Amino acid sequence: GTMRGGRVAGQAGARRGRRSMWASGAAELAVIIALVSASPGASTAVRPSVVRRGVVSRLSQPPRPTPPSPFAKCRSRVWSGDGHAALALFRESLVTCRPGIRDCNKMLLQFADNGFLDCAVDGYRLMVEHGPKPTVVTFSTLISRAARAHDRALAEGMFTEMLDLRCEPDTQVYNSVIQACAKDGDPEAALGYVADLVNRGLPPTSVTYNSLLDAYARSGNVTAMIGTFREMKQAGLVPDSRTFSIVINGCARAQRVNSAFSMVAMMRRQGLEPNAITYSSLIHACGRAGQLNRALDTL
Secondary structure (H helix, E strand, O other), X not given: OHHHHHHHHHHHHHHHHHHHHHHHHHHHHHXXXXXHXXXXXXXXXXXXXXXXXXXXXXXXXXXXXXXXXXXXXXXXHHHOOOHHHHHHHHHHHHHHOOOOHHHHHHHHHHHHHOOOHXXXXXXHHHHHHHOOOOOHHHHHHHHHHHHHOOOHHHHHHHHHHHHHOOOOOOHHHHHHHHHHHHHOOOHHHHHHHHHHHHHOOOOOOHHHHHHHHHXXXXXXXXXXXXXXXXXXXXXXXXXXXXXXXXXXHHHHHOOOHHHHHHHHHHHHHOOOOOOHHHHHHHHHHHHHOOOHHHHHHOO
């Protein structure tokens, strides 16, 4: 009888223990559900909770904060218009923080796009001195911004330094230096870079041809410009709005009115429309040629 009573008492105690554990687990689960429901972004910020032996081992954990950029103060100085102070901070960061090349290239772009191209060049020279080693992106940034600023000497100088450092130029770099020559009205120099591009096994792109067309248009060599336009089409490249605008404007400036209107017709057949600058060039060309009625027909 005593043994039977002991077994009954033990079973009752076990049942009470299980009920207590279930109640505790249910309470903890209710707390977790309440926490998740209370957070609108919980599906992405809250990790699943693990309940073991009635203990919540892990609740929601916030995402780790992104470490600050080594050039945060430097960017702030650039945006406030103090490029030289920003350059001093850039040098300090290169020496003390050893930032990666990606952050450095972004900082050079910040300099150039905020009117401090000279500081961008000085920053590049600091990178050569202290590291990290400049890459093709570094040179592409500097050469493209030099071309945009009509600074051909800087663009070609950077290209030469790129080769001296044995950094292989890509098509984008070539396009930028070709553009710099085009804006200077020097198609022969631009054509030399195109030949070098091809010799390196890099295919010319629509941007390459557009820059070369612009060089011929600025120099007034309409015959070579139209020949290059045909060559572009033979290479399997489709002329875009930029292409047609360059060629039409070049024809209009040289008073090749019939050629300009032929290009307009071709442009429209391709589903494109001339922009306001192109229309203005056409009207002026018609006016100089005494064909004002034809100019009105273009509108």
